[in-house]
Amino acid sequence: MSETIKTDVVIVGAGPAGLFAVFELGLLDIKSHLVDILPKAGGQCSELYPEKPIYDIPGYPIVTGQGLVDNLLQQIEPFHPTFHYGEMVEAIEPLGTAEAPLFRVSATGGKIFECKSIIVAAGGGSFQPKKPPIEGIEAYEGSSVFYAVRRMEDFRGRHVVIVGGGDSALDWTLNLQPIVERLTLIHRRDDFRGAPHSVKAMRELVANGLIDLHIGQVASLTGEGGQLRGLTLKGADGALRDIACERLIPFFGLTMKLGPVAEWGLNLHENLVPVDTEKFETNVPGVFAIGDINTYPGKLKLILCGFHEGALAAQKIHRYVYPDKKLTFQYTTSSTNLQKKLGVH
Amino acid sequence: MPKITFVDSLGEARTVDAEVGSTVMEAAIRNAIPEIAAECGGGCACATCHIYVDDPWGTLTGKASEQEEDMLDFAYAVQPNSRLSCQITVTEELDGLHVTTPDRQG
Structure with missing residues (x-):
């Protein structure tokens, strides 16, 4: 103290x-x-x-x-x-x-x-960070779901999913990509309001197959004991898709x-x-x-x-x-x- | 005076008078419509007055501006007919406007 x-x-x-x-x-x-x-x-x-x-x-x-x-x-x-x-x-x-x-x-x-x-x-x-109303998300908060990145080590070697289209989402996509197992960025539309150079850098990672970008919204989570295993994404066309996810970082503003x-x-x-x-x-x-x-x-x-x-x-x-x-x-x-x-x- | 009907997430409809030149959000707040928070007071800065514009009214209310689309990124369960109600100005043409509110504003 x-x-x-x-x-x-x-x-x-x-x-x-x-x-x-x-x-x-x-x-x-x-x-x-x-x-x-x-x-x-x-x-x-x-x-x-x-x-x-x-x-x-x-x-x-x-x-x-x-x-x-x-x-x-x-x-x-x-x-x-x-x-x-x-x-x-x-x-x-x-x-x-x-x-x-x-x-x-x-x-x-x-x-x-x-x-x-x-x-x-x-x-x-x-x-305080807005929490997306995904059923059961509270059970994973602090262990698999984070609303800010305090220690990058928490994400090393993991399947990480970032949700959002602003600077926080893009900055952490770029910063975490080199140390995680696989990074997936999810945004509700194919338009990003973050800084243009960050958007460009993110697009290059997608083009080179280094990260996955999906357009849609998170529909549900799977896992147990506070440990997330995956999530289901609902695409703009309504189609559902399962994505591996051990760490979820939603950026929905404050x-x-x-x-x-x-x-x-x-x-x-x-x-x-x-x-x-x-x-x-x-x-x-x-x-x-x-x-x-x-x-x-x-x-x-x-x-x-x-x-x-x-x-x-x-x-x-x-x-x-x-x-x-x-x-x-x-x-x-x-x-x-x-x-x-x-x-x- | 134009009338606007707000249908809440449980299906209950409430019809209110809305002054021409004011916004749909202002009509909601003045009439204590539930499920509209409008935290920032109409500045297009918080995404807590999110509504769905029901068919066929979308053609009359128009599309969200770029700034409004940016703010909608902070809303939940965004659909193609999502708008921020503070960004829709009431006109005589909108008399009878029908919108639905989401169950949560964040």
Whole structure:
């Protein structure tokens, strides 16, 4: 187990709301760490619609999802937040009191944080791989069916079947082909949306007889004791074909699942976390929820609302982090103190 | 106002009013049609508003765009008549549109 990371606030989720919370906390001298299951910042903005224009961010008549994230990262840079990507907060354990909250936060990968407040900015939950609804697939997960390649050795010398038509499917087809017994790529159509050079390299492997490409969808699996032996493919023409398969890697993109947030002792209402509209605090003192994951009368799932919620939560968090300090409200336009923190004075 | 009939995977039909200019997905969400998730809110970015356009309506709804085909790669049990309902705009011509929803959106 690694050493405990001590900080003021752990922010769960590095989407726009979580990122801007760093800014509002930073102005109040509150340090934060961000934890996100994705390998990068931005949450839904980066994952679902990086190239799509957003028209309702105040001050930006038009900005793309990724453009907004890039700007937020630049905006919070003066506060040097620490990012923990590819990790998910699994458990929070209260150590303090309602007046002086303190939490131990554990993340996947073994990281432990100790903090005075937590901001849950987890959007629609954590992004997790979509599982194809093939009957009985659960029995093979982790032993024969994998939704990501963590260790290439798990696939060496095996009959491997990859399903999908994007970059993940193509990249792993190209990377695993040299070490497996036989690689079969299955996609629902003979059109691949991955990078053109990867598509070309894959087509060459097919032409040289080094991999098999089948157009269709997986209909059923065969095997026993968690060990897959084969699968049945249903072709575009409806014809069924049996394919040897010891390792199956389906790439169907990501979906949002509420995940461990449900286990943290927070009140939930239809998979959302109720908060008050003064401090955006949950039923657990010291745990705040902002952005798409919270709910209150009149709630709108707008990015701009997440920004507002973070600003107000920061005011209350200041009282937990600096119980003896009086907080004087200041503007970035006129306060030399704030401007110093931003590195502009 | 055009009417759209959604038939769920168990065969139950629900007919709703759909505003011209809105999308078939929006008509489904406004009327709490089951089996339509629309996680991304209509951005053609998630494939959770997957429907099957029943005969003979496919000629009027047209074909999926390239981007929509790419997103359909993330859907299950995709058929030649599969579409993402957020990408079908309601017109007067579509009055009576008949679609079926899959049992799972992922």
